[in-house]
Amino acid sequence: MQERVERMVTAVLHEIERGLALVRVPARELPGAQQVERFRSSLRPTQVVCTFEWPIAEKERAELGPFLWVKMSIEIDASGVPRLQGVTAEAPHASV
């Protein structure tokens, strides 16, 4: 299960990076500019929080409950690159 959660977290992180790249202006498109990308506005995304329910397999439900709450905290730097700050997982219906 952990491997599949990690795969989803990685996928979400990359999708956010791809999405923000659509709004950035590559400096290399400007004559003489260095290879640095900047956001095209001083109004820029700074933080993303993603939460999702992760269904737990039948055999583990008695112990952990039906799902995990997974929360990702992401900071976005000035060039628009997301940096994962932390991932927490909580089983709100766990029996232990």
Add this chain to the structure above:
Amino acid sequence: MPENTVSHIPLSQLVGSLVRDIVDADGMAAKATSDFIQNVGFDEKGELRTVQFSYQQVVPGVGVKRYTVSVPLLTLVPIPILGIDKAEISFTTKIVEMSQGDSQAPKLLAKIAADAQSNSDATSETTNIKFTLTMSRSDVPAGITGIFGLLSNNIQVTGAPASGQE
């Protein structure tokens, strides 16, 4: 946001388009301020709009003297400086497909969902994800600040022929 208005698009496009809309809205707000200054402050010929009035004052030893005052209209009205200081976007997507792209990172296809709680039919690869994306105004890059300085240095006041002498 109504459900099913967007279906099965790459999650990256969804994130990017929402951020782009906020940035575009900020640009439109700045344009509205610019338009206001242009329309209220200047006439069709580019001349400064002014409010003019005259009055008489008794000057000791001279007598009654007449004065004319001309005040730029822009200094008399509040200018709506519009802009977005902070924005927070919250939305929930349903992941409908996770595929291995050309690169190592899997790609996600998503559609807008009602909320993260209504996830009863979720499987490990079709879960609902709630996003809260915060945008803030950041410092202007040093290069742009330098350009502003150059532009400010180029503000010039030059003499023009008085009307009727052109």
